[in-house]
Amino acid sequence: MGHGATGGMPMGNMPGMGGMMGMGGRMGGMAMDLNDYDWDAYLANGRTLSDPEVVQVERGGRIQLRVINAAAATVFWIETGGAEARLVAVDGHAVQLASGTRFGLAMGQRLDIEIDLPNEGGAWPILALREGARERTGLILATQGAEVRRLDAMAESAAPAFDTDLAQEARLIALDGLPDRPVDRSQMLMLGGSMQPYVWTINGAVWGQHQPIIARSGERVVLSFHNMSMMGHPMHLHGHVFQVVGLNGRPVAGALRDTVHVPPMSMVDVALDAGEAARWMLHCHHMPHLASGMMTEFAVTASV
């Protein structure tokens, strides 16, 4: 999944513009910004819905779909429509089965979705809906000889915002979480920024003026991402797997991940064991946010 190649158009000319243009949502009376960039096309395996990939399937078959959000600045909902589905893993790590027909993912995140097809011939579109907007993309699962109908790349109504209340994240429970042990180090990361000027920060600093987050190899570290801005930020740490352990201050035994979506005005805590001694990038996976400065480093030194 990703964007068309011709580049995006920044929408961030005015504070809160997304909300005023009807592309955002409301949250506690404040305007939330969902999509600050528009793109010419939204692609699934390089194709739009005008000529989508058609994957031949067996009637009654079980499909495992690995969805990667490779977009620069778009959060998607994956909708399996008439086919029963279960989320079995996120970011490559197994979770307790969560059934449903709609699962979301932010930039950099992955979902493994298991789908049980009805025991009959037919075509089942698997759609990716752009959050807060009508654009969509996807591919078609079809049995041999089934009629595949063309789908409009614009849905009739806009898809909702993704996980502003962390309801999806709260459903995810790691099958094998981190072993229980005392926390050696805790660090708060304040996520900030605005549309005007278009600058996104961690702890008030852009990349280059940042203070590295430090740890020693082997330490149990808790990072608390506290989003003080009106956009969501998928926060990604290189070289590590972390477990989601807190959602708005509520302890959870959440998913193992390497990218966690932190909605506007929310807090997500993750726990990890600091790995190899190195400088690991820690950044928002919204590429224009990253480019404007929303990156720091997790500097791990050798244990003594």
Ligand SMILES: [Cu+2]
């Ligand atoms: Cu961001």
